Amino acid sequence: MIPNWLLQRAYLTPNRIALSFGDEQWTFQQLKEEAISIASKLRSIDLQEGDRIALLGASSPEMVFMIHGCLVAGLEIVMLNNRLTTEEIAWQLTDSEAKVWIIADEFQNLTAQNENAFMTFSMIQTLPIKESHFTEYWEPSRTITIMYTSGTTGFPKGVRQTADNHTSSALSSVLNLGLDENDCWLCTMPLFHISGFSILVRSVLYGMEVRLYEKFDAQSIAEEICRGTVTRISVVATGLQRILSEMEKVDSVADPMFRTVLAGGGPIPNDYLERSTLRQLPVLQTYGMTETSSQTATLSAEDALRKSGSAGKPLFFNRIKIADGKRAGEIGEVLVAGPHVTPGYIGHASSKSSLVDGWLQTGDLGYIDDEGYLYIVDRRSDLIISGGENIYPAEIENILASHPRVLEAGVCGQEDKEWGSVPVAFVVVDTDLSAEELDEFCRHRLASYKVPKRFYFVKQLPRNASNKLLRRTLKTWLDSDEK
Template identity: 70%
Template sequence: MIPNWLLKRSSLTPSRTALSFCGKQWTFQELKQEADLIARKLRMNGLEEGDRIALLGPSNPDMVFVIHGCLLAGLEIVMLNSRLSTKEILWQLGDANASLLIVEDELLRQTKIQDVPMITFSSLQSSEQRDFTISKMWNGSRTITIMYTSGTTGFPKGVRQTAGNHTSSALSSVLNLGLTEEDSWLCTMPLFHISGFSILVRSVIYGMEVKLYEKFDTKTIVDEIRNGTATRMSVVATSLRRILEEFEETETVAHPTFRTMLAGGGPVPDDFLRRAESRKLPVLQTYGMTETSSQTATLSSEDALRKSGSAGKPLFFNQIKIRDTEQPGELGEVLIAGPHVTPGYIGHAVDRDPLEDGWLPTGDIGYFDDEGYLFIVDRRSDLIISGGENIYPAEVENALLSHPLVKEAGVCGQSHPVWGSVPVAFIVLSGDVAEEELDMHCGELLARYKIPKAYYFVDQLPRNASNKLLRRELKEWASLK
C-alpha cells in the first residue's frame, strides 16, 4: 500500500511551499484544501472512485488543483495533449471511453469539441459539493494516469501509469539526485506530459516546491537560475539552447545552489554541454519513456562530456539489458524492467501485453560500454524527435494518405538547427496539389508540430521486395535536400 501522496505530505509539512505561479504561492496545506474542494465537487457531478475521466487544460494552478482533486476523488486521469487537433483529441476520448471530459474554458473554445459529456473548469468551480471519505492509502496497482503515446502503426496507445509506477520513479530519481529542504523545481514542461506530471509527483512525495510556468519565458527563467530561487529544472535540448544563449548574452552564470538541469527528449549536443559547463549549469542527460513513468537511466553531470552521447546508468530500482548480447559494445534492442514499468494499455491496445518475460521491449537500439554506461544508437528507428516531441511517421503518412490526390506518402526526419529534427514528406501524387493545400489538410488532422516542414514530390518511393517502405533510404534522400 502507498500513502495518499497529498494527504500524507500536507500532514507532514503543511506550511512548506508547494506551488508558486506568477508571484503567488500555496503551501501543501493550501494545496490540499483546494484539491479537497475540487474532489467534493467532482463527487457532486456524479463521479465515483475508480471512474475514468479525461483532462484537458493548461499548465497553471487551476490545472494542478484539478489534477490533485481527481487523485483525491480516486479517479483515473486521461491526460490529453492540448497541442493535438480536435480530431486527435476526439479519437483518444473515444478510445479511452472516459465518462467525462474536464476541460479548461479557453481550450474548449479553441478546440471546439462538441457532443462529448464534459464540464468546464469554471462550471466545476461553481458546482455544489458532496461529502465523502478520502482514501488515506492507495493500492500500488491503482491506475493514476493514462497518457497516449504514438504507435508505429499510427494509432496512439493509452499507457497506464499506476501509483506504484509513479512512486517508484520518484524514489529512483531522488536516490540519484539527492534532496534538500531548499529544493525548488522549475517546471516549464506541459503537465499533460510525463515529464511535467512527474514533477508534480516528486513535489508531494519529496515535500518540494514547484515553480510553475505556463509558457517558456527565457529571461525570467534565467533570472530564477541566476538568483538562486530555483535549484532544479527539466529541459529538452531546444529549451536548453535558449537558456544558454541568454546566459551568454548577459555574461552571467548559474547560482551556486542550482543543482540539476535534467535533459531528456533526445541527446544533448556536445557544444551545449561545454557551454553549460562554462555557465555553471550541471546538465544531467536522461533516458525514459511514457511506459516507464519518466526516467529509467540518467547520466551524471560529471560524466557529461567524458561519456558524451550516453544516457547514463539505470536508476536504483530499474534494470536495463540489451537483447541477445553478452559483451560490452554489442548492439541490440534495449529492454527495461522494474516497478516503474507500465502494467499495460487501455482501449484498442488493452489486450497487448507490454512485457516479454517481464521485460519491456523499447524498440530502441543501444549498447552498454565497458563501464556500464548506456548508449542509444537509434531512437525507435523511425521516431522523429522534434523539440522534445515524439512524432511517428506512420501517423503523419496516414493523414497525408487521406487526401484524395496523395497516392503514396513516406515521412522521415530531417536535421534542423533549432528543433533537432523535423518531419518531411516524400509524396507520389495522382494529380496536381499545392503544398499549401497539403498543409491545410494536415492541419485539420494533426498537431502543428507533426505537419511536414517540406514536401518532396517523387515518382516512386523506395520499397523492398515485400513492398515495405524503406525509411532508411528516405532518410538518405532527406539528408541530400
C-alpha cells in the same frame, strides 16, 4: 499500500510552499484545501473512486488544483494533450471510455463538434460540495494516470501508470539526485506529459516547491537560475540551448544553489555540455518514456563530458539490457524492467501486453559500454539504411548542432534509387549559412555516406508537446510545400 500523496504531504509539512506561479504561492495545506474542494464537488456529479475522467488544460495553477482534486477523489485521469486537433481528442475520448471530459475554459472551443459529455473548470467550481470520505491509502496497482503515446506507427496507445509506477520513479530519482529542503523545481514541461506530471509527483513525495511556468521563457528561466530562486529544471536539448544563449548574452553563471538541469529527449550535443560547464550549469542527461513513468537511466554531471552522449546507468530500482546483446558496444533494441514500467494499456490496445518475458520493448536502439553506461543511438523506426549501412539521424543532428550558426537540426531518410535511402537535413540557423558550408563542415566530421545529401533551411522544426523532434513529419515535408 501507498499514502494518498497530497493528503499525507499536507499532514507532514502543511506550511511548506508547494506551488508558485508568478507572484502567487500556495502551501501544501492550501493545495490540499483546493484539491478537497474540487474532489468534493466531483462527488456531487456521481464521480466515484475508480471512475475514469479525461482532463485537458494548460500549465496553470488551476490545472494543478484540478489534477490533485481528481487524485484525491481516486479518479483515473486520462491526460489529454492540448495541442491535439478536435478529431484526435475525440478519438482518445472514445478509446479511453472516459466518463466525463473536464476541460479548462480557454479550450472550450475544442468541444465544438464533439459529442462527449464535458464540464469546464468554471462549471465544476459552481457545483455543490458533497461531504465525502477520501481513501487515505492506495493499492500500489491502482491506475493513477493514462497518457497516450505519440503514435509513431498506427493509432496511439493509452498507457496506464499506477501509484507504484509513479512512486517508484520518484524514489529512484531522488536516490540519484539527492534532496535539499530548499529544492525548487522549475516546471516548463506540459503537465499532461509524463515529464511535467512527474514533477508534480516528486513535489508531494519530497515536500518540494514547484515553480510553474505556463510557457517556456528562456530569459526569465535564465534569470531565476542565476539568482538561485530555483534549484532544478527539466529540459530538452533545444531548451538548454536557449537558456545558454540568454546566459551568454549577459555573461552570467548559475547561482551556487542551482543543482540540476535534467536533460531528456535525446543526446545533448558536446557543444552544449561544454558551454554549460562554462556557465556552471550541472547537466544530467536522462532517458525515459511514457511507459516508464519518466526516468529509467540518468548520467551524473561529473560524467557528462567523459561519457558524452550517454544516458547513464539505470536508476536504483531499474534494469536495462540490450536485446540479443552478447558483448559491450553491441547495438540492439533497449529493453527495460522495473517497478516504474507500465502494467499495460487501455482501449484498443488493452489486449497488447506491455512486457515480453518481463521486459518492456522500448523501440529504441542503443548499446551498453564496458562500464555499464547506456547509449541511445536512435529510434528503431528512424533508422536510415543506405547501401546496407546503418545511419542514425541523431549522430548527424549532433554534428550539425555543434556548428556555431546552427540553432536546431533534424535529419531523416529520403528514398534513393541507387542507395535505397539517403540522409537529408533540416536546419534552423541564426545567420546566413550556405548548404555548401554545411556540407564541408559535415565532411570533416562524418563518413561520406552519413553526410546529408540535401540541406533544407527552415524557420522551425516539428516537435511534439514535450519538444521532441518529430522526424516522421520531416519525411512528409520532403514532398510538400510546408518547409
